[in-house]
Amino acid sequence: MAAVLRLPESAAKDVLLVYKYTKSQGVAKLETATDISLEVSGEKVDGITTICKFLASKTKPELLGDGKENQAEVEEWSNWATTTFKSAASKEVHAALQKLNGHLTTRTFLVSNQLSLADLIVFAHVHHVSKNLRVTTTPNVLRWFDLIQNVVIVKNNLVNDFAPLEVNLDDVPEPAAPKADKKKGDKKGDKKEAEKKEEGGKKDKKDKKEKKEKKEKKPAEPAAPEQPVFTRLDIRVGYIRSCKKHEAADALYVEEIDMGDGEGVYRTVVSGLVKWYPLEEMQNRWVIVMANLKPASMRGIKSEGMVLCATAPDGSKVELLSPVDTSKVKPGDRIYIEGLEGEPEKVLPPKKKYFEAVQPDFNTKEDTLAYYQDKPFLIKTASGEPVQCKVATVQGGGIK
Numbered sequence: 001m002a003a004v005l006r007l008p009e010s011a012a013k014d015v016l017l018v019y020k021y022t023k024s025q026g027v028a029k030l031e032t033a034t035d036i037s038l039e040v041s042g043e044k045v046d047g048i049t050t051i052c053k054f055l056a057s058k059t060k061p062e063l064l065g066d067g068k069e070n071q072a073e074v075e076e077w078s079n080w081a082t083t084t085f086k087s088a089a090s091k092e093v094h095a096a097l098q099k100l101n102g103h104l105t106t107r108t109f110l111v112s113n114q115l116s117l118a119d120l121i122v123f124a125h126v127h128h129v130s131k132n133l134r135v136t137t138t139p140n141v142l143r144w145f146d147l148i149q150n151v152v153i154v155k156n157n158l159v160n161d162f163a164p165l166e167v168n169l170d171d172v173p174e175p176a177a178p179k180a181d182k183k184k185g186d187k188k189g190d191k192k193e194a195e196k197k198e199e200g201g202k203k204d205k206k207d208k209k210e211k212k213e214k215k216e217k218k219p220a221e222p223a224a225p226e227q228p229v230f231t232r233l234d235i236r237v238g239y240i241r242s243c244k245k246h247e248a249a250d251a252l253y254v255e256e257i258d259m260g261d262g263e264g265v266y267r268t269v270v271s272g273l274v275k276w277y278p279l280e281e282m283q284n285r286w287v288i289v290m291a292n293l294k295p296a297s298m299r300g301i302k303s304e305g306m307v308l309c310a311t312a313p314d315g316s317k318v319e320l321l322s323p324v325d326t327s328k329v330k331p332g333d334r335i336y337i338e339g340l341e342g343e344p345e346k347v348l349p350p351k352k353k354y355f356e357a358v359q360p361d362f363n364t365k366e367d368t369l370a371y372y373q374d375k376p377f378l379i380k381t382a383s384g385e386p387v388q389c390k391v392a393t394v395q396g397g398g399i400k
Helices: 013-021 048-059 067-084 090-106 117-128 139-154 187-214 354-361
Strands: 003-007 028-032 037-040 043-045 235-245 253-258 267-271 285-290 296-298 301-303 309-311 318-320 362-364 370-372 387-390
Touching (some): 003 048, 037 048, 048 117, 267 301
Parallel strands (some): 003 028
Antiparallel strands (some): 037 043, 235 253, 296 301, 309 318
């Protein structure tokens, strides 16, 4: 017998979002009531976070976090949101958004590098106070908010419950240069100097305007056609030539990978795979690599790519992707999705969040092959015969 979830008609947006995003209709029957409650086999489940965890565990357990440390952080942020935004007093809201903005300075999602229950719950509360978001004070929250509303709300047709907020990331200002201190002195002299600058500025503007009017107006160039986001990614076949432990981080490997950039040209990639693979298994092996992420420093070593792995739904395994048939591929062969056309970006612009927008749809199925939504990853080979990508054993896992 399915559980029964009871929610007030115009409240508990956090639980409602988790319920609808996880598609828990088959898990719990939704009813309208004056108070929030979840009844499972006659037993009552208390607490918003606990209710959300129950719903997610049944259909999208990956939202709970990968490993105990991340799971604890997901719960911490979820509890923080449900208590902090409860009163919605302006001072508390401002302080909460500032905390969130600081946390998201170097992060795409709240916990780890993937969408979690914390993102859903916090988003529901921030959406309620979204009028307080400003590019000048909370630019990192705005970037995160725009990502979540696109990959969760818009993509899953939940706009009737959570109206999208128009966010122009190009409006996020650069840090302002510090202003020089003005010395106390001759105010009259300062005033005259300011008047001269103002007069000169007016003259310059007038001259520029006259020159501009003399030039012929060029017709506006047509806007570039939009392409599928997946095609902006440069995902390639790579071959690990050598691998060693990172000297400054016990959990990291440093790999030298041939990605087809040219004869004798190899990239350095840093990966957190020490827990999952012994060093000898990281040598001389085929992998699938995200090749156009912006290079990032990891404990003093610049990483020029990211090897893609599948994580088991319960977090018990992490396995590298590789070509199904390595005899037919070479380093640099690109991954494509049938029916999607477009050229990859040279380097993905961090503000656009292209990878983050499609990564939640990377998955493995019962055949352990890699998919984007329901279409398989295909390698474009020299012979023209497509080759699929796989992992060793992980079924129903997310790929990142």
